[in-house]
Amino acid sequence: MIGRSALTRGAKLAQRRAYAAVAGASTETASFDATDINGIKVASRDPRSPTTRLAVVAKAGTRYQPLPGLAVGLEEFAFKNTDKRSALRITRESELLGGQLKAYHTREALVVEAAFLRDDLPYFTELLGEVISKTRYTTHEYHEDVERVLQLKQNKLSHDALTQAIDTAHSVAFHKGLGSSIYPSSSTSLGPYLNENSVAAFASAVYTRPNIAIVADGATQDSLSKWVEPFFRDVPISSESPLQLFTEASKYYGGEQRTSLSGSNAVVIAFPGSNLSADKADVAVLTAVLGGDSSIKWSPGFSLLGKAAAEAPGATIVAKNLAYTDAGLLTIQITGSALAVRKAAGEATKALKSVAEAGISKELLTKAIAKAKFDLLSTNELTGAGTTAAGNSLIHGGKIFQVTEALKSYEAVTADQVKAAAKSLLDGKATVASAGDLFVLPYAEEIGLKV
Structure with a gap:
């Protein structure tokens, strides 16, 4: 003591x-x-x-x-x-x-x-x-x-x-x-x-x-x-508990589910994303291309979802990759009034399809890479997420996720790789979850997604 x-x-x-x-x-x-x-x-x-x-x-x-x-x-x-x-x-x-x-x-x-x-x-x-x-x-x-x-x-x-x-x-x-x-x-x-x-x-x-x-x-x-x-000398070497942990590997299924809720509305569109064990630089840059949140207070920002939100007043749209040790979810999260969310969900899907079909400009790629690098650094250095990620990697027997290596891989991403990543997501099964006014919120097929 x-x-x-x-x-x-x-x-x-x-x-x-x-x-x-x-x-x-x-x-x-x-x-x-x-x-x-x-x-x-x-x-x-x-x-x-x-x-x-x-x-x-x-x-x-x-x-x-x-x-x-x-x-x-x-x-x-x-x-x-x-x-x-x-x-x-x-x-x-x-x-x-x-x-x-x-x-x-x-x-x-x-x-x-x-x-x-x-x-x-x-x-x-x-x-x-x-x-x-x-x-x-x-x-x-x-x-x-x-x-x-x-x-x-x-x-x-x-x-x-x-x-x-x-x-x-x-x-x-x-x-x-x-x-x-x-x-x-x-x-x-x-x-x-x-x-x-x-x-x-x-x-x-x-x-x-x-x-x-x-x-x-x-x-x-x-x-x-x-x-x-x-x-930590008293931490046991093995467990004598009658409980056995659930240890099955993650498997992606996809599909759609709708939950009725009063007071607020949200739609989450998701696809297989980047995981902690094998970081996908193209997915990280694609997430930044989609974006949603502006880094400049008085500007809608350069991201495609920021522009999509402008077409659906009252809605907020943001893309986030949720990374786990053996899986990941690239999510597009939409909130607001039911009508605004419905409109924004359609616009968000259009934005993703535009990347898969027409690709992105060199200027947009440059901005997205810089944003992806900043997001990675700020998340790991300022919020402590790097501590949890390092611990997760160790207890799962993998290599510790190193920020410096990830930054270099982001810099090497090309516009063609981002286009291919977007196309791959849309060719597979999407996950769509809606909560709120189900009379108004759209079904996946209404916004052009396969589930």
């Missing part, structure tokens, strides 16, 4: 450390270096920043849960009472050091994360090791905190058309695994599946050495290795 002197040290030296580190900060893109410590995969990179982001990434996202709700249940138990610390103590000690704690899950990973001043690496390494190996899954915390928070999230998402459409698109595209709902809907009864005992069994199944990766952004490999060995 880190004593009071360490806690007060963090507060006293924060400003001095910040000034010293920033002065020597590098502007180059650092790559993650990976190693293995007693069977635990560890990766780190050190851009010499004054802060560190440390995460335990577990193969425990919704695609792996054997019962609905277990991923979010385990997420909500993070930083609760452990065998050594109460939840109150964890909160107070972290606040004294100026740290930030959070837990979240994706379709593939459960992430338990801390961000802090870099000299406090020992304390937060110990804390994360304690969270995944010594959390107490108590009945009263489940009913007072976990169950209550889950119900609030369910109620919030039940009125969000876009969230429902994205969730439905995954279900239609992949069925099981990646098709599992990121949050169980409010209509799903979790009573038979979710309780403190099933969450504890899930924790026992996923918090094992082969199933986790420790990733640090803002720490050297030597300093991280020094503290991982003692503080």
Whole structure:
């Protein structure tokens, strides 16, 4: 345990450390270096920043849960009472050091994360090791905190058309695994599946050495290795849980599903996209060509979907590639009034078909490559997504996705490759998910898509 002197040290030296580190900060893109410590995969990179982001990434996202709700249940138990610390103590000690704690899950990973001043690496390494190996899954915390928070999230998402459409698109595209709902809907009864005992069994199944990766952004490999060995010693080598994780490989199906919803409207059009294991540079650039969001506030932007949105006032259209370890979805997400969404869905399909049939200009290609590079860098460097992606790659036995290599591949993309990528998508089966006023929202065939 880190004593009071360490806690007060963090507060006293924060400003001095910040000034010293920033002065020597590098502007180059650092790559993650990976190693293995007693069977635990560890990766780190050190851009010499004054802060560190440390995460335990577990193969425990919704695609792996054997019962609905277990991923979010385990997420909500993070930083609760452990065998050594109460939840109150964890909160107070972290606040004294100026740290930030959070837990979240994706379709593939459960992430338990801390961000802090870099000299406090020992304390937060110990804390994360304690969270995944010594959390107490108590009945009263489940009913007072976990169950209550889950119900609030369910109620919030039940009125969000876009969230429902994205969730439905995954279900239609992949069925099981990646098709599992990121949050169980409010209509799903979790009573038979979710309780403190099933969450504890899930924790026992996923918090094992082969199933986790420790990733640090803002720490050297030597300093991280020094503290991982003692503080993660209690993580078991194998699972003794009665629960078996769902591990089938992803398979794309495609199709259409419509959900009636009052208050908001959304249509998600999706196709097989780029994954983390084999990044497709042409798909990334095509996503930027489609775009939707303008980077200039007073301009509709150069992207094709930005121009399509101008033809459907009241609608918002954006293209996003959702990448996973063995699959991806290139999505076109449309929201707004029902009539505007209907019009925008048709315009979005026209924009994609124009690329497949006529291709794109050299100027548009240049802009799209620059936008794709910026989006990749900003996502990985500013939001911490690179940490999760690195951890995902490690626990799936693959090569860590390196931003520098991806940037070079983007620069080599040609207009013909973008045209071919668009044609390939349209020649295959699309996924179309609609949520809202189904009397107005279009069917896939009405906007010229094959499902």
